């Protein structure tokens with residue numbers, strides 16, 4: 001029997017969108033009232049559509065527009081060829097990941113956008129969910145962790161620092177300020193009550209370490225020893241600070257995420273502190289792995305299919321982690337349901353899943369898929385069983401959120417600029433305490 005010719009890419013639609021994001025504080029500054037995402041839709045010559053979502057950035061969107069011409073006519077099943085074509089065009093980029101908690105590299109984002117949309121199509125053609133294309137489902141539900149942020153009062157979007165007085169439940173709690181340990185505990189209680197999360201992460205690197213460590217002890221006091229806790233100062237601590245507070249938190253932490261900057265500093269802290277160290281900042285690409293293994297910079301890699309070049313690359317990373325005794329979990333950024341669907345398929349396919357994954361999803365209120373917002377049951381999302389990603393693009397919502405993008409005037413994430421609007425003169429420091 002002759003193999004069938006695969007469907008070929010005939011159209012690529014790239015739509016930047018802006019989604020409402022509350023004033024969340026982090027090491028890089030403050031979230032703008034809108035977070036940017038880019039939605040990519042591939043359409044095949046026989047009219048099948050596949051979608052993906054990546055962090056929004058005008059430079060990356062422009063690179064995607066160049067990729068469009070290179071990819072038209074290629075077989076969606078031939079992901080190796082697609083990768084080769086993209087590597088040949090963008091593989092020499094000199095852009096580095098940068099010092100912020102997010103990633104600036106174009107190639108990994110483009111790979112991710114194209115590969116996920118192709119896998120959505122392949123799933124539709126074969127009648128199988130994406131998790132099956134990644135080797136099959138290891139679990140039916142994928143657990144996520146509560147992701148707490150210090151924040152100013154405010155709802156984001158058009159309301160900015162204002163609030164919607166008619167909001168109820170988590171939609172109301174999400175607007176509250178959280179600027180001290182009591183505020184963090186109140187936020188955690190509201191988020192866990194709504195989503196049923198069974199582990200908790202605090203985004204640190206905002207206040208001096210004593211305050212953030214006190215917040216972790218307050219969470220332990222409020223939730224008891226059965227709820228795993230993590231804190232992520234996004235590499236702002238000095239080695240001695242990380243060792244001091246890392247030791248103090250040994251009895252209460254599941255893992256300590258990126259206390260310090262760089263693999264060497266992480267390795268030094270790891271030798272001194274018993275708690276496992278996790279990273280999405282020092283070992284962030286395949287090129288970083290050899291040194292990570294050589295010097296032992298972390299115990300857990302927080303993968304992110306948007307930054308590691310897609311879902312299949314993330315499976316490769318899982319194999320490397322298994323070989324070298326690293327744990328693997330997942331990092332996130334402000335995102336909608338297309339990204340969440342991809343994260344859930346990947347989470348379901350990973351051979352081991354010892355840690356609940358990160359997600360910013362509770363902080364978002366918009367959605368771009370026809371089924372509406374994903375539901376969490378006891379902190380977990382049920383793996384979609386429909387072909388492909390199992391989500392369909394809501395074209396009306398896409399148009400509205402694209403208009404938000406045009407109106408808001410943002411072209412990339414810049415938390416430093418947003419912070420300066422509130423605290424004039426504030427500057428990002430790569431190591432602060």
Ligand SMILES: O=C([O-])C(=O)C[C@H](O)[C@@H](O)C(=O)[O-]
Nearest residue numbers: 026101102232280331332333
């Ligand atoms: O674990 C992390 O480093 C993140 O989740 C990075 C994000 O960019 C986070 O800092 C945020 O949303 O401000």
Ligand SMILES: [Mg+2]
Nearest residue numbers: 232257258280
């Ligand atoms: Mg992190």
